[in-house]
Amino acid sequence: MTRSCPPHDLLMTYAAGTASEGAGLVVATHLALCPCCRAQVNEMEQMGGALLERACGEQPVSQTCREKVMAMLDETTPPPSAITPTETSLCRVLPAPLRDYVGCGLSKVSWKKLTGAIDRIVLKECHEGRAQLMRIKAGSRMPEHGHTGPEYTLVLQGAYRDQGQLYRRGDVSCCSASTIHQPTAEATEDCICLVVTEGKTKPTGLLQRLACMVTGF
């Protein structure tokens, strides 16, 4: 089975801690589903450790910093409360990092209608971009671009086809705002995806929805 994985440089920025939170969410969720990328990211983190050890140089810390840390060693932190499994934690469709952002199991998501064929919830929106969960009706076309920066799509359930290539659970595709494509959800079941866009999002108000209706969603 060929797998569509995040590009190498995205994995590197994730390992280095320089990716945006949205891109990090896509990568981490993909990692839960892809042992191969997990191994790659582990190697990159080892690299980070080796660089910290040998290539960073040293910048002595102030005496105050050291004293502060030593003084806090005796403070006890309360033990973590026992985690009881809940419907959320038992949800097998949403892997762990994503589950925290959604805040509930898939069956409890309060979807908002974007168009006749697309429901969504916005997980996080900030200056870096927007992360949303989308549900596209079986056989329907995926949303038009609503962003100016890169867009990452991770499939969680169902599948979609884009220019002949099939994207299934765990697959990630990356595109820019200028990419011309018309991805379509497979007719077998609704397709649920994590969609993260970076940079400014274009308004998805009435005008956009009208445009979607005209183009045949």
Place this chain on the structure above:
Amino acid sequence: MPVAKKSLATTRYPPLTARMMPPDVSPAAPTAVTPAPPTAADMDGLLLRVAAHDKAAFSDVFDHFAPRLNAYMRKLGADATQAEEVVQETMLQVWRKAGHFNAAKASASTWVFTIARNKRIDLLRKARHPEVDLDDPALVHAQVETDRAASDPAETRSTTDALQLAIASLPPEQAELIQLAFFEDKAHGEIAGLRKLPLGTVKSRLRLALGKLRHQLKKRETA
């Protein structure tokens, strides 16, 4: 006041007093000969003792990592105060979570690196670093045990040492890019702009560098 150290298995550390000198004081005479840096084995041993709440061991771990973490944060653009804030929180996390450190799975420096990476995102970017949960029921496991070689602490340590040597022997144009990728909060595109290189060149050099390192590690495993 420096506390008298218990004797360690290794004699690689300079006396505590020398290392606690404030940064703005230049010693009039040369201090003790700089020892070789601690090996991965030394660090693993220290962290085991930190897990048992040994403050002297933690003091040594602090003295090793704090200046490195500080330099790392400054490279990523933090000012002196911000950098020390991250160092402080990272080292406290090391103290609290030393019991969770697994020498078979990762080297001490990798573990500390990931803590610092996440703390920096938390404190300075006010964001989160989404993490995989290896106990997640939704986790897809490897079909073949891919990290067999990493299930033994001794193997992990020799991999770590080999990795550090391999990094030191990378061609300069690859080494520099690795440094930029990790130490500058810049996307590959920005690195390309800075170095006046095509983006494709930056990406392929990084891939080459990582591939080279992976190859070195595999050579050692089969040697």
